[in-house]
Amino acid sequence: MTVLEEELAKAIMYSKKVQTDSCALILDKLETSYELLSSEQKLEYLYLRTDHTYETGNYLNSIEYARAYINLLEMHPTDSTKKEAILVYLGLNYYMIDELGLSIDTYYEALKIYQEKQDQFGIILCYLNLGKAYSDLKEYDKSLQYITKAIQGLKKLPEDSHRLSSWYSQLASVLISSNDLENARLYLDSALRSSENNNHINSLPEIYGKYGFMYKKKGEIQKAIENYQLAIDLAEELGDAFKKIELMNQLANTYNLNGYFDESISLLEPFLKEQLAQKSYQTRLTELETRLYYAYEGVGRYKDAIDLHEQFKYLRDSIKSLENFNQIKQASIRSMAAQHESENTLLKKQDELNQQTIKAQNTILISGLIVLLLVIIIAVIIYRASVINKKLSLENKRQADRLIQLDIAKSRFFANISHDLRTPMTLIMGGITQVLENKEVYLTAKAEKQLRIGLRNGERIIHLTNEINELIKLEDNKLAITPRYINVDEMLNLFVQMFSSAAEIKGVHLAYSRMISKGSTIIYADPYQFEKVLFNLITNGLKHIREKDSLTVSLSQEEDKLCISILDTGEGIPEENIPYIFDRYYQAPGTTFKTQEGFGIGLALVKEIIDKHNASIQVKSQLGTGTEFRIKIRQENIDPAEVTAFSKLDYSDDKRNLFRDIDEVETEAKPLVHIESIKNLSSNKRKKTILIVEDHPEVRDYIFDLISEYYTVLTASNGQRAIKVLEKESIDLIITDLMMPWFDGFELLDSLRQDDKLKKIPALVLSARTSEEDKEKVLNKGVNDILSKPFNPKELLVRIENLLNKKEWNNTKDEALFINNQETLDEVESSILKNVEQLILKKIDDPNLSVTYLSDQVFVSERKFYRLIKKLTNTTPYEYIKEVRLQYANKLIQEKKLSNSSEVARLIGMNNVSHFNTQFKKRFGKKPSELLQK
Secondary structure (H helix, E strand, O other), X not given: OOHHHHHHHHHHHHHHOOOHHHHHHHHHHHHOOXXXXXXXXXXXXXXXXHHHHHHOXXXXXXXXXXXXXXXXXXXXXXXXXXXXXXXXXXXXXXXXXXXXHHHHHHHHHHHHHHHHHOOHHHHHHHHHHHHHHHHHOOOHHHHHHHHHHHXXXXXXXXXXXXXXXXXXXXXXXXXXXXXXXXXXXXXXXXXXXXXXXXXXXXXXXXXXXXXXXHHHHHOOHHHHHHHHHHHHHHHHHHOOHHHHHHHHHHHHHHHHHOOOHHHHHHHHHHHHHHHHHOOOOOOOHXXXXXXXXXXXXXXXXXXXXXXXXXXXXXXXXXXXXXXXXXXXXXXXXXXXXXXXXXXXXXXXXXXXXXXXXXXXXXXXXXXXXXXXXXXXXXXXXXXXXXXXHHHHHHHHHHHHHHHHHHHHHHHHHHHHHHHHHHHHHHHXXXXXXXXXXXXXXXXXXXXXXXXHHHHHHHHHHHHHHHHHHHHHHHHOOOOOOOOEEEEHHHHHHHHHHHHHHHHHHHOOEEEEEEEOOOOOOEEEEOHHHHHHHHHHHHXXXXXXXXXXXXXXXXXXXXXXXXXXXXXXXXOOOOHHHHHHOOOOOOOOOOOOOOOOOOOOOHHHHHHHHHHHOOOEEEEEEEOOOEEEEEEEEEOEOOOHHHOEOOOXXXXXXXXXHHHHHHHOOOOOOOOOEOHHHOOOOOHHHOOOEEEEEOOOHHHHHHHHHHHOOOOEEEXXXXXXXXXXXXXXXXXXXXXXXXXXXXXXXXXXXXXXXOOOOHHHOOEEEEEOOOOHHHHHHHHOOOXXXXXXXXXXXXXXXXXXXXXXXXXXXXXXXXOOOOOOOHHHHHHHHHHHHHHHHHHHHHXXXXXXXXXXXXXHHOOOOHHHHHHHHHHHHOOOHHHHHHHHHHHHHHHHHXXXXXOOHXXXXXXXXXXXXXXXXXXXXXXXXXXXXHHHOO
C-alpha cells in the first residue's frame, strides 16, 4: 500500500469516527498530492471533503466539492459510486443557504437513484429532506405528506428506530407552523417516548424546544419558557453549542415579546460577555446581541445597549465580509445551475420537436383512410344502436323488475330458513346440554370436548340466524331503534382496548387517534346497534391485514358532524367490487384473503343501521394499499348529565367469546407438529405421515383425532404454512381444504404440481365446496380424491388407506382418479399376497429380511400389511416369512439339491443351524439330516 493510499484510508477511518479535526489535517495534506491520485481515489477524496465541509458549516465550499465529484464521475464512470449520497449532501447545502428550489430538485434526483437501487433508508431520507424544504416554502400539505412517508418507512427499519424521535419532532414542527397544534402535541409526545425508549438523549433539546414553540403559539407563555429553559440546559449538558445558541435566541425573543426584559438580560448578558472575551466568531451570536440590545432598550439601559453594539462591531464586520464573499459564490452557483437547467430544457424541446415531426408525418399518411373508415363505421353503429337500444330498454326494465322480485324472495327465503332452523337447533343443543350437565353420565375427555364443540357451533348458528332476522327487520322497518346520547369517544376507546391484545398477537399496529378541536364527542344513537356497526368494521379490518400492517381508528370533526374513520393498510378492495360491498348477501370474488364462507350480511347490516340513524357511511380503497370506512353522524352539544354511561361492550364481548376459537390468530410460535402423534416410534416401525391443511382449528383438531391413532400427523393452517412443512418433513399424503386465508387450497395444489418432488405426493381434498365446477377445477390440478364436508369418519379412513396403498402416483396428469371402489379390495389384497411371496423368495437368503421392507415394497403401512397377512393366511407376517422359508427348505431337501442341513439353512437366511433344525422338525416331523440321508 502506497503512502497516499495509507493517508486516504486514515482519513476515511477518522471520518467514520467523526474525528473531524484529524480528518481535516489529512485531507489538507492530500490536497497537495491530488493530481497523483487515481480517479477512484479522487472521488473518495472529494466525497470526504464534501462531508467534512458540510459538517463544519462551510456550505458553499461543500457545494463546490460535491459539483467536482459529479463532474469527475461523468468523465470516469465507476460502479462503486456514491453519487446519490453526494446529491443528498448537495441538497442539504442548498437548503442551508436558502436555495430551496435547487435543494428540492437535487433531492428528487437522489431519490430516483435510491429507488433504482431499492435502498429503503436512502428513499426515506430523501422524503424527510423534501418535507423540510417544502415546510420552509410554507407548502405544508406537501411537507406533511413526505415526512409522514419517511416516518412510515423508518418504522419498517428496526435498526434505525432511534431516529424516530427526531423525525416525529420534525413532523410536529411542520404542524406547529401550520397551526395544527393538537396533532403537533401528539407527535411531540411520540417523539419524547421514542427518545426515552431508545435512550436517544441527543434529540431531547430539539424536542423540548419544539414544545416551547408550540406553547408560545398557543399563548401559554409560562409553559413555553419552562420548556425552552429545559431545552437550553440539556443542550449545554450535551455540549451542543450551536443548538444552545438557537434555543437561547428563541427564549430571549419570547421574553422580549412579553415584556420580560430583566429575564432576557439575565439569560443573555453572562453568555455574551463570555463570548466577547473569547472573541468568538459564531455568526448566530449577532442574533443574541440583537435580543439583548432590545432588552436593554426595554429597561432604559441605553448606554449598555450602545456599548454592546460597539463591542460586537468586530463580529458584524467579519460576517459582512463573509456575506459578500458568499454572495459572489452563490451567484456563481445560481449561474451554473441556470446554465445546466437551460441545457436540459433545450434538449427536451429538441426531443419534443422531433417527436412531433414524426407524429405529424404519420398522421398525414393515415388520416385519409381513418376518416373514410370512421364515416362508414359511424353510420353502421348509429343504425344498429337505434335498433338495439329499443330492445335493451325493454329488456332492462323486465330484468330490473325481476331482480327486485328475486331480492325480495331471497330475503324471505333466508328469513324462513333462519326461523325453521331454531326448532331443530333447540332440540340438538338442549340434548347436548342435558348430557353435559348430567353427573350420572360418564364421558371421556375426548367425548366431552366433541360435545362442547358441537354445542358451541350450535350457538354460532343461532347467532347467525339472529343476524339474518335483524337484517330482515331493518329492511321492513320493523326493528326498533332506541337512540340515546352516548359518548362515542368512550366507545372507540373501549374497542381499541378490547382488540389491542389480538392485534399484538397478530403482529399488527392498532391505534386510536382523537382529533376534536371544539365541541363534544356526543352522538344520538342506539348504543347496542351502533356497537354492532363498529364491531363489524373493526373486525373486518383486522381480518384483512397481515403482520406488520396497521389499523387506525380515528375520531375527527367536519362542520357539525363527527367523523369516525377505520383505516387499514391491508389488501384493499378491487375498484369494480366497491359499489356492491353494502349489498345484502354479496361477497367479493377473487380476493387475496380467502376466509370461511359466510352469508355476506355484515356490511349490509352496517349500512342499514347507519341509515336508520340518519348518518352516512363511505368507503375508499385501493388494491394493495388499504381500505378506509368513514361514518359521519351529527355532533350533539348537550349537558353531560344526559349522556348514557357504559363501561363495557356487551354485544362485542358475547360475539368475540362465541367465535374466539375460529378467529384465534396462529403465530410462528405455535407448533406445526402434534408431538403426541410421533412419540414411541422405532426406526423400523415408522408410521405413514399425513399433513392436514385446514384453517378452521376445530375441524383441524377433529380430523387429527380421527387419524392420529394410525398415522403420524402434521398440521398447517393455510397453504403457506403447508409449503414450509413440506420443505422440512417427509410427507406421504396431503389432506387439504380449499377455502383458506391468503394462500388457499387451489394455490397449494398449483405449487405441488410445479415441484418435481412434491407432485408425487397424493392429495385428498376435503371441502364444503363440492359443486361440479369446483370438482372439475380440483381434478384438473391432479388431485387423487375429493370428499365433501360433512363426511363419514370411516369413509375418510378408507379413502386414506386406498390412496396410501396406490403404488405409483402421477399428479402431473390433467385427469385424476377417485379411489373409492370397495368392491375391488379383495382382488387387490390377493394380488399383494402373491407379490409378497415372490419378494420373500427373491431375498430368502437374506437373514435381515423384515416386515418393514416387505410393507414398503408393496406400498402399504405396516399396520395394513399385518392385517392383510393375518386375514389371508391366519398367521402373523413373521410367522408367514418363516413358513415360506421352511417350505422352500423342504423343497430343496426333497429335490436332493443339497448335501447337508448347514447349506440349506444358509440358503434360506437362517444362520443358526441348530435353530433351523429345531424349527424344521417342529414343522415337518423330522430333522433335515434324516430326510437328506434317504
